[in-house]
Amino acid sequence: MSEAYFRVESGALGPEENFLSLDDILMSHEKLPVRTEIPIPRLGAFFQERSGGAETDHAIPQGSKLELPLWLAKGLFDNKRRMLSVELPKIYQEGWRTVFSADANVVDLHKMGPHFYGFGSQLLHFDSPENTDISQSLLQTFIGRFRRIMDSSQNAYNEDTSALVARLDEMERGLFQTGQKGLNDFQCWERGQASQITASSLVQNYKKRKFTDMEN
């Protein structure tokens, strides 16, 4: 990892996404189920099976059930629900919330997301009556899983960690990675290598690539 590259971090767990964060842009690309409350003319081409013909001005009909990316749902939503009403994706509904409260560790949050916490936090913008339960569920799920993530990140030294991170969502993976960095830095210090100047990892990566370019 480049030591001098400081990317813009995600703000999704807070009140608003960070405009410049690549992670947040990717997160807000994920879809959620919505219902149109009025017809939307001239955009029927995007949802051809539902689209009205020329007589409706090629509209997406009122009452259509669609899957829209979060960024679009956020933009079109208002608290009077004039244009759109939003449904909760299954994993944030009561059924799954019960599963999480039973045992948060068994669930594959990567498959369910992969931005389970970020997306769930931003969902709160849609004023669902279940908001309190959703936020509680997000918090308790994280608390339930955190211990294992921390332990495994601190004990996996110099090994293949793909099995450990497979079922973690993106935020948890970031946490795991941070833990690993701490572990590696500590090991390096213990070996007395903390003061050893090394070729920048960026440089090393470019060199490796150049070598394989030559081989081709």
Add this chain to the structure above:
Amino acid sequence: MFCEKAMELIRELHRAPEGQLPAFNEDGLRQVLEEMKALYEQNQSDVNEAKSAGRGDLIPTIKFRHCSLLRNRRCTVAYLYDRLLRIRALRWEYGSVLPNALRFHMSAEEVEWFNHYKKSLATYMRSLGGDEGLDITQDMKPPKSLYIEHFLPRWKCEQLIRQGVLEHVLP
């Protein structure tokens, strides 16, 4: 759906292992800007129609396109900004002369930005530490002593080690 090309740009950058700079996607960027132009013109037209022909029902459509415009803008700005963060890191990791392979990955404007950044940094470093200035891109790791085996003074070696030319062998 709109903004697919913009997402491609974002994914391309996100995929690059942290810090690495992929080639500047001039073509992709151009396509995003073209989509923005088309969205804007369609909206201009529909706004006029809404006002003059009483087509208030077009307002949701206009809103939809407007959200897409904002999304394209966000993706474009984030793409360009993240690249600058990577390019800035290059100054600290490679030094002030970049290998050609890297420079070919940058747009003309990015090269210009890098040169400006280099200059600002140099001016700042000169202003520190009295007459000679202070090279703050050295001593990135706390030193144990001032000398390295083969008695090359540490300050001469650091840049070369970071650039992969020399290797630091600890006693």
